[in-house]
Amino acid sequence: MPQGSPRFVHGKILHNSGSGIFYRMEVAIPERIDFVPGQFAMVSGWPGNDPLLPRPLAIFRSGGVRGKGTVEFVYKVVGRGTALLSGLHAGDPLALTLPLGHGFEFPGEDRSWWLVGGGVGFSSVFPAAVALEGQRADFEIFLGARTRDQLPPGEWIPGGAVPGRVHLCTDDGTAGFFGTVAAALRDRIDRRKSTGPSRVAILACGPREMLKAVTELALPLDIRVQVSLESSMACGFGVCWGCVTAIRDGEKSGYRRVCREGPVFDAREVIW
Amino acid sequence: MTQPVTPDLSARVGSVLLKNPVMSASGTFGYGLEFTPFYDISRLGAVIVKGLSLLPTPGNAPGRIVETPAGMLNAIGLQNIGVERFVNEVAPRLDDAGATYVANIYGRTIEEYEAVARRLSEVPALAAIELNASCPNVKEGGLAFGSNPEGLSGLTRRVRAATGKPLWVKLSPNVSDIGAIARAAEEAGADAVTLINTIVGMAVDPRTRRPKLSNVTGGLSGPAIKPVALRMVWEACRAVKIPVIGIGGIQDAGDALEFLLVGAAAVQVGTANFRNPNACVEIVDGIRDFFVREKIFRLDDYRGTIRLRD
Ligand SMILES: Cc1cc2nc3c(=O)[nH]c(=O)nc-3n(C[C@H](O)[C@H](O)[C@H](O)COP(=O)(O)OP(=O)(O)OC[C@H]3O[C@@H](n4cnc5c(N)ncnc54)[C@H](O)[C@@H]3O)c2cc1C
Ligand SMILES: Cc1cc2nc3c(=O)[nH]c(=O)nc-3n(C[C@H](O)[C@H](O)[C@H](O)COP(=O)(O)O)c2cc1C
Ligand code: FES
Numbered sequence: 001m002p003q004g005s006p007r008f009v010h011g012k013i014l015h016n017s018g019s020g021i022f023y024r025m026e027v028a029i030p031e032r033i034d035f036v037p038g039q040f041a042m043v044s045g046w047p048g049n050d051p052l053l054p055r056p057l058a059i060f061r062s063g064g065v066r067g068k069g070t071v072e073f074v075y076k077v078v079g080r081g082t083a084l085l086s087g088l089h090a091g092d093p094l095a096l097t098l099p100l101g102h103g104f105e106f107p108g109e110d111r112s113w114w115l116v117g118g119g120v121g122f123s124s125v126f127p128a129a130v131a132l133e134g135q136r137a138d139f140e141i142f143l144g145a146r147t148r149d150q151l152p153p154g155e156w157i158p159g160g161a162v163p164g165r166v167h168l169c170t171d172d173g174t175a176g177f178f179g180t181v182a183a184a185l186r187d188r189i190d191r192r193k194s195t196g197p198s199r200v201a202i203l204a205c206g207p208r209e210m211l212k213a214v215t216e217l218a219l220p221l222d223i224r225v226q227v228s229l230e231s232s233m234a235c236g237f238g239v240c241w242g243c244v245t246a247i248r249d250g251e252k253s254g255y256r257r258v259c260r261e262g263p264v265f266d267a268r269e270v271i272w
Numbered sequence: 273m274t275q276p277v278t279p280d281l282s283a284r285v286g287s288v289l290l291k292n293p294v295m296s297a298s299g300t301f302g303y304g305l306e307f308t309p310f311y312d313i314s315r316l317g318a319v320i321v322k323g324l325s326l327l328p329t330p331g332n333a334p335g336r337i338v339e340t341p342a343g344m345l346n347a348i349g350l351q352n353i354g355v356e357r358f359v360n361e362v363a364p365r366l367d368d369a370g371a372t373y374v375a376n377i378y379g380r381t382i383e384e385y386e387a388v389a390r391r392l393s394e395v396p397a398l399a400a401i402e403l404n405a406s407c408p409n410v411k412e413g414g415l416a417f418g419s420n421p422e423g424l425s426g427l428t429r430r431v432r433a434a435t436g437k438p439l440w441v442k443l444s445p446n447v448s449d450i451g452a453i454a455r456a457a458e459e460a461g462a463d464a465v466t467l468i469n470t471i472v473g474m475a476v477d478p479r480t481r482r483p484k485l486s487n488v489t490g491g492l493s494g495p496a497i498k499p500v501a502l503r504m505v506w507e508a509c510r511a512v513k514i515p516v517i518g519i520g521g522i523q524d525a526g527d528a529l530e531f532l533l534v535g536a537a538a539v540q541v542g543t544a545n546f547r548n549p550n551a552c553v554e555i556v557d558g559i560r561d562f563f564v565r566e567k568i569f570r571l572d573d574y575r576g577t578i579r580l581r582d
Contacts (some may be wrong), residue, residue, distance in 0.1 A: 005309040008549045044547055049342040049495040049523065054547055097549060234337050234344060235546040239302040239322075241348045242337035254330055255351060 004034060004099050006237055011094045013045075014070065016086070019153055022120065023086050024060075025073050027094050032069035035059045037127035038103030038205070038228050038264040041071065042236035045094040046084040055081040056233050056259070058124035058205075059099060071098065074123040074152075100236050101263050104128050104203050104226055111199035112138040114188070116181055116214055118206020119145060122152050124228050124263075125205050129158035140188075142167045144181030144210065148174035181206070182213035189221065203264075204228070208272070215267040225267035231258035246271035279563035280570045281556070283317060283538045285515045286438050286463040288399050290317035290372060290538060293571060294528065294556045297519055297542030298323055298376035298402065298442075299348065301552075303362050304369060310549040314370035315556060317538055321358075323376045323404050324392070326384045328354035335486035338475045343496030343521075344543060345473050347487035350378060355388045359395055366397040373397050374440070378404040382417070382427055386434040393435040401437045403428065405457075406444030406469035418444045421456035428460035440517065442466040443508070445497075450504045451511030458512040466517040466540065467508055468501045494543040495521045502530055509535030509576065523551070525558025532559075535576035 011027040018024075044054035061072040077083050088094070104124075113132055117125035122143055132139045139159070145151045147170055160166050168176030169184045177184040185202075192200070204214050205228035218225045231243040238260035247256040247269045256262065283293035295318040301307060304319035313319055331351025338345045353361075358375075366373050375392050379385035389401055405418030405427060417427040428441055441457040443450065445468035454465050470491025475484040483489075501520020508516045518536030522528050523544045531539045544551035568574050 006549075008310055051339055052342055052344060052494050052543070052547060053339050095548065231334070232337050232339075234346070234543075235300075235549075237306065237549065239300060239306050240337070240346070240546060241299075241331060241351050242346060244331070244334055244336065244351070246334070255334070 004036070004039070006097055006100050007031075007033070008095070008097045011071070011096050013088055013090055013092045013094055015090050016088050018086065020149055021076055022152060023075050023077065025075070025085070025088075027071050027073075027096065029064075029069045029071055029096065031067065032064035033062050033071060033099055035062055035099040035127075036103030037131050038124050038203075039099040039101050040124070040236070040263065041073070041096045041098035041100060042233070043073070043085070043094060043096055045088050045092060046081075051081050051084070053234050054095070054097070054236065055085070056100075056236055058127075058228075060123050060127060061130075071096070074120065074156075076120040097236060101259055102261060104228070104264050106131065106135070106137075109199065111201050112140070114140050114142060114185070114200055114202045116142045116185065116202060116204035116206065116210075117144070118181055118204075118210040119150070121204070121206030121210075121228070123205075125203060126156065126158055128203050133159055140165050140167065142169065142181045142184055142188075144169045144171075144184070144206065146171045151175060180213065181210060182217055185214060186217055189217070202226070211267070211270075212272045215270070215272070219268060226264050227267045227270060228263045229258050229265060229270070230263070233259050235259070277564075277569060279560055279568060281560060281563070283571055285400070285440070285517060285537050288318075288372070288438055292317045292556050292559070293532060293536075293538035294552055294559070295320055295374070295517070295538060295540045296545065296552050297540040298404065299350075300542040300545050303358075303366075304371060304373065305362075305365060307545075307549060308369060311553050315553050316371060317556075318372040318374050318399065320374045320376050320402055320540060321362075322352055323350045323378050324352055324355050324358050324388055325350060325378055325380075326355055326387050328352065328357065333486040335484065338484040338490065340473070340475060340492065341496060343492050343494035345475055345485060345490035345492055346470070347485045347490035349487065355391050359391060363395045363397055372399045374400045374402050376402045376404050376442070382430050385427060385431050389431045389435040389437075389439075393437055398437060400440055400463070401431075401435055402440040402442050402466055403431055404442050404469070406442055406446070418453070419447055421452050424453055425456040425460040428457050428462050432461035438463040440464040440466050442469055444469050445471050445500060445504055445520075451507050454508040454512045454516070458514050462514060464515040464517055464537070465508060465512065466519060468497070468504050468520045471497055471500065493521070495523055497521045498527060502534060505531055505536050506534035506578075522555070525555050525562055528555050528559060529562060529574075532571070532575050533578045535578070537575065
């Protein structure tokens with residue numbers, strides 16, 4: 001079930017600026033919205049019909065008091081839509097549909113959480129870390145990027161000041177662990193074996209190959225994994241059926257909407 | 273001070289009376305209930321539900337949508353829950369929304385079309401059935417029947433006999449003479465024609481050298497197709513006496529008014545719902561505001577009044 005009823009609102013950009021390769025944008029909206037980490041918004045802010053479709057962005061943070069709200073996004077410029085977004089300024093209008101989709105679940109059992117973000121995938125993993133921090137739950141963050149300058153700034157990382165909590169990984173070894181997040185996770189799993197078992201659950205968001213590698217590593221060890229998938233979307237709220245991914249659901253496998261039944265799925269159900 | 277007169281926006285499509293001429297287009301509005309968080313869908317002229325087939329249909333593999341300049345290609349492949357589940361699970365909830373509903377149907381064979389139409393005839397909540405004779409995305413999805421007058425006429429006649437509900441026939445733009453196709457539907461007993469469905473298109477990734485859609489081709493919709501749609505609606509209006517429902521690329525009230533001017537009895541709004549979930553109601557309000565400003569009191573005084581020469 002989708003969590004929370006979506007709204008279509010007209011917002012106004014409060015600030016929108018780049019930090020390294022990432023942009024961070026805060027938007028004033030008419031009312032405060034609550035969201036579950038992993039939920040997203042459909043965003044469009046450019047005049048005219050080209051590009052036509054809004055872009056999905058994970059909700060990074062929300063705030064505000066009665067009668068006024070704010071919502072924040074972190075995004076990377078990859079194509080025309082995000083390039084246009086990056087050119088917008090404080091005061092510019094933005095149309096948003098939010099909150100959308102089914103976010104991460106935090107079952108109450110006693111366990112530690114490993115949060116895995118690849119590339120800009122940290123934008124849906126960090127809100128999960130903030131939520132876990134609020135619950136005083138035990139968590140560690142694994143962040144993967146191709147090179148050092150593609151990692152998020154340290155001050156953005158929730159709980160980053162706690163030693164041993166954040167594991168950085170780069171494909172070229174320019175920062176942290178030399179290799180992929182999946183390799184770093186394997187390392188961590190081996191160390192866990194030597195320190196005795198504890199129940200671990202993984203929440204992951206990033207490129208599909210990364211999510212697949214993490215799933216294939218963790219499931220045989222009985223570690224539960226939730227993955228946040230990406231897909232090209234037209235509507236973002238479940239009516240066009242454009243965003244589907246193949247899911248196995250007991251006997252009934254079939255296509256499920258990433259925007260509605262997802263973007264977060266139990267990794268056991270995903271047909272990669 | 274005189275009160276502004278609220279214009280009468282009611283529209284008639286054959287025997288179906290609509291409170292205004294704006295409907296949601298099939299496949300872009302789910303079963304309608306998905307929009308109730310955004311607004312009261314009974315404010316629309318009608319809601320056309322997602323295309324229904326006899327059996328549940330899984331749809332095409334992903335790689336289903338691609339954005340194009342001012343438009344999009346889709347190859348959903350008509351994923352739907354099938355007519356039985358629609359009748360048992362969705363239809364009983366439709367009355368709660370208080371909207372006027374029309375079911376959009378398709379089949380792989382004429383017999384399947386007939387069976388779906390027959391089953392839906394028993395659903396009181398449905399004001400009409402819209403026969404999709406034009407889906408470009410499934411091998412037997414109607415285009416085979418809808419792309420020539422003989423095929424369309426045979427299909428329409430058989431479905432006409434299978435249901436007592438008003439029958440609207442949704443035409444394909446992927447034909448050379450839309451007037452002849454519209455006439456074939458009229459002569460075979462259609463109560464109205466709807467046009468246009470999407471235009472067959474394609475997109476390729478230059479780097480991977482692969483088509484961007486798993487189905488290779490898809491249906492183009494959105495503002496990019498509006499000029500083609502408007503021309504075809506205009507031609508169809510001149511070719512038949514039954515009502516013509518105009519659709520294709522409508523984004524705002526101005527676009528909708530163009531279709532009404534060339535003679536459409538009503539319009540449908542599709543892709544615009546994706547960017548702005550409130551698009552349909554904003555178009556209703558925009559038409560009303562335009563009529564107030566222009567002192568037009570009834571939709572019927574405006575419809576079809578295009579001035580071709582001075
Ligand atoms: C639920 C969800 C949440 C997301 N959250 C964030 C976020 O918080 N921050 C962020 O930076 N990005 C996020 N994304 C990805 C973001 O939506 C895309 O990067 C964006 O739509 C690209 O738009 P564009 O116009 O810039 O690129 P386009 O011009 O549309 O495409 C340019 C290139 O990017 C690729 N691309 C297009 N869409 C996607 C996509 N969905 N994922 C990956 N590659 C894509 C294309 O294949 C193409 O190669 C999210 C996606 C989803 C589905
Ligand atoms: C994602 C999508 C799904 C569609 N599904 C159907 C359908 O099930 N039946 C149908 O008759 N038309 C379907 N259509 C076509 C639309 O109803 C409409 O004819 C077309 O999109 C043109 O209108 P527009 O430019 O306003 O979108 C679909 C269109 C889109 C974009
Ligand atoms: S994006 Fe439209 S159904 Fe998911």
